Amino acid sequence: MNLPRIALLGSQHRKLMDHFGSDPSGHERAAIVLFRKFSVPETELAGSERYVAVDVIPFENNWVTESSATHVAFRLKPLVDIFRRCEEEDLVLGFVHNHPASATSFSSVDDVNESVLLNALKNRNGSKSELIALLWAGEKWHGRLLGGSREDEAPQIQHIAVYGDGITVTGHRGDHSHADGILDRQAAAFGRPFVDVLQSLRVAIVGAGGTGSAVATLLARAGVGELIIIDDDHLESSNLNRVRGSTIRDVGRSKSQVLKEYINGLGLNVSAYSMNSSVDLDPSAIDVLSTCDVVFGCTDDQIGRELMNLALYVYGFAYIDLGLGGRVDADNQGDAILRNHHARISTILPESGECLFCQGVLREDWLRRQQALRDNPDLSEEELDERYLSGGAESAPGVAPFVGAAADYAVANLFELIRRFRRLPGNVREDMYSLDFVNMEVSSREKRSDLSCDFCQRKSFTLMNEHYRLNRPALGKRNELA
Ligand SMILES: [Zn+2]
Ligand SMILES: [Zn+2]
Missing domain, CATH: 3.40.140.10 (Cytidine Deaminase, domain 2)
Incomplete structure (x- = not known):
């Protein structure tokens, strides 16, 4: 601890x-x-x-x-x-x-x-x-x-x-023993102080699916001292192609619990904890986020993502958000073929980078659509399209190498925050970029710089004196903020 x-x-x-x-x-x-x-x-x-x-x-x-x-x-x-x-x-x-x-x-x-x-x-x-x-x-x-x-x-x-x-x-204690040599090769790239800093961090991973399990295991092997894995989902056999640390015997068990046990069993100098809950439904999960130095958002859930986009400003932590998106067609034989597939990685600090709304990752109509579906799971796609425009938000097939690449880059983003090593080309932003797995490109969209944005420009929520967990007494419902 x-x-x-x-x-x-x-x-x-x-x-x-x-x-x-x-x-x-x-x-x-x-x-x-x-x-x-x-x-x-x-x-x-x-x-x-x-x-x-x-x-x-x-x-x-x-x-x-x-x-x-x-x-x-x-x-x-x-x-x-x-x-x-x-x-x-x-x-x-x-x-x-x-x-x-x-x-x-x-x-x-x-x-x-x-x-x-x-x-x-x-x-x-x-x-x-x-x-x-x-x-x-x-x-x-x-x-x-x-x-x-x-x-x-x-x-x-x-x-x-x-x-x-x-x-x-x-001011980190730096008294961690390096005698075991586990992190020698990483220290060879970034130095011993870097290793000590990672050891000193508490990091939450929200979502323990394909990307979250890859992020969490990479963070554990990189030497992050405390990991908290938050997911309320249970493992299905269709997850086994990409969820790391899971076996066929784990099907039906809590994803966060399985991942915690796997990481704690690695014998590394890391303490993993699990919460079988959802950040936007469980007040104690919000409390956990507030105690973290860094949070990774590895969920395809728009409402949860919106909550973390707010929490990073209110609690002042670093937030790294991952999403995969793409388009699948059928070829002449009617077999599925990827036409477009990319991973987006966003890195937002309380005073640096655009928020997820300005980055185009979150949209009010997508949030309303997801909320409508939660309130009424029987709504058809057509009914949803009619009321809330198209789905739009990232959703993707789950393919292990692409999911893994997204996680690799996201964890390297944390390294970059602690010890700069990248030389970015002009068309790649620090706070968001996409990896295009079809055209083999790295690129960023143009900055929007919406000066009226309450999150990243007007800073209305930064270190806000919340009276009750992000001012959301009715967690799970979007309500008006101060
Ligand atoms: Zn003095
Ligand atoms: Zn913004």
Whole structure:
């Protein structure tokens, strides 16, 4: 089980860097960062919480009593309003400072400062209050978690992740043993820190069919520390041509359970968990997404995909979505032949890339059509076409090598987010591309840049203060968002 993880958006990171660099004499500077805490309490997934920054408040000059290149001292009084806000909005206080000149780790002065701050917070907000301390030193984030109800004397964190154009992970413990040599060949391509970062991640795979099973097994072999596989479907014999990790004896069993058992049986340094549920019908599956660093969408379900397209902004995680589409004809003998077949891979970060609506992957009329079919499974294709236009959404035959290629590229997209290695040709976008298996091409559609888009342009949902799981009390029904 990974330890608690801390997340910042790229814009928050830059705001802090600007503040740290703004002292004309190069003194230490301090700021408050407020975090929303996401967890899945009382399950086997408890303990690996995720703290996502929602606000950055640089210290004002008159809060600071004295400072130098090696210390900063401040008054507590101006912070009381922030303590109150933490209580009212259920936020976790973060104290952030930099060491422009001194040690690249927390100092004994920091120990004292933070304990004074924590005590003041506990006096105001209660004895279970938590304090996150972040330090920028040596061009890296360092972090620790103080207070709370933990028994641990010196609670550690797993890492600090910054979600900008990619994912920059620092402060990870990096103490994973490489003695077994399993990841040596991967480290030969990307380096040891890359391997440690993957080990540090919690990744969800939504959909455990052809693409999802391939993605999950690739992630396990790549050394991702925690995998959570979410699917409410059961294995059928027609899945066996492409679902990895399954055998004929598994037919009828839960796909997510089968895949979890397969991955945990590999003997790798990975913990896999399964949820036999659907992200858009099960509130606890949404809770799980909120605690993940990265989510892979491997479903052909438009409603589930739409939910994840929203969740990536609200919870601030990286989202990689896969879909296969194509057209099958009959040849002269009446046998099926592929005329067109492609895999689309989308990579969306909270502050980078177009959302799935702008990418043309999601459409309101497709969502309405799928919802109508859910509400009334007896509707015929003709009736659906009449009311909701054509199906349109990606649907495809399931052919193992194409499904596998889509998964290979999607996992390589995660690698690219952590350590850039690609040189993209001009017609291929970072946030979405298609692999054409018939014409053997890689290409992207034109960017739409719909400036009125609430998801990726106006950012209406980014770190939104949801009151109840994406504001969807009636999960499974699309309802109006704030
Ligand atoms: Zn310090
Ligand atoms: Zn958009």
